Amino acid sequence: MTLHVQHHISDELLLDYATGNLAEGWSIAVATHLALCPSCRDRLSFMEHTGGQLLEATEVTAEDAPATDSWSAMKAKLKSQGTARLAAAKPVATPTDLPVLPEPLRSYLGGDVEALKWKALGRGAYHIPIKTGDTESQVRLLKIPAGKPVPEHSHGGRELTLVLKGAFTDGETVFKRGDIEEADETLTHQPVATPDEDCICLAVTDAPLKFKSFLVRLVQPVLGI
Template identity: 90%
Template structure:
């Protein structure tokens, strides 16, 4: 089986990860995506190398440099070397005997998919909340039955969804293993698991989802989503 990752982490999010400015929950999602995506590992390596060069070339002054200025300098440096856009993903060999859950996620959950104890969400869906040390994000593993939709919702903040098994569609876009979707307050959507297999995803949010269905909103505090 060959893995082709098509949907990647944004430059801004990857830079925050590289500089240690992400809370633990977001970092879990980014690190797990990086374990599956050699293209983003290459981007991270390039950012770290470029950042080191910028640091060495920067004269020490009394003027404080803002994060925005640092990011602008980083993008200018990357543009000069033709590396601003996301590079094409390289196929990754993924033998069937490899774990479904890569590190570091597997250690957070204490095992691979077949070792886990799922909690029912209703309508055949399941989840596993993942404890972290930060109070900014909520992290959970989701299992959506093949061919079934997630209730339509918008967002009170940012949401990262990383596919680990199976796939889902969001409109005309398909997200498969290794793909990551980044959503914010501007997006209202209803992802649907593809009919060939259950979809297992890692989801990270920083605010409760805003569901369209009244019934889902009523049970939302109990489910903690």
């Protein structure tokens, strides 16, 4: 059997990762997705190669420094080329016999899922906060019971959700193993784990979630979400 990733990292996020402009929490999510997605690994390689060529072609001296927007122009070119490359690429499959938690995530947690000690969130859901040296983002592993929803919420900032096991639906869209969902302040949603098995996800945020339920908001400070 093979794994087909359908929902990929955005050009902006991948380019920031390639240029070293992502904080540790976001980088964990991107690197873990890359471990599961050959197509995005190919995009990353292309961006790094193209960026290297552009830098080599640009002679920088103290007397002839580039304009302040030169890097923005380079990023725009890389983004447009990367988007075209993804659109033209044929779907690439990756083996499904990888560990549930690929590297580098597995090292942060000290092992694969069978070795984890989950903390209850309530209503059958569990989580494991992941410590990083990053003060910008919060990283956690989530386990949502099969067929159960996440409480409806919006966002105070960016949220990345990477599926590692099982699947969830968000509206009419299905996210399976390897798929990554990016959300921001414009999105209010209620993802639901599919009924076949529990859904394990990696979630990264840079601000507390904004829950619609008063009861969830009441316990939110205790849960740290």
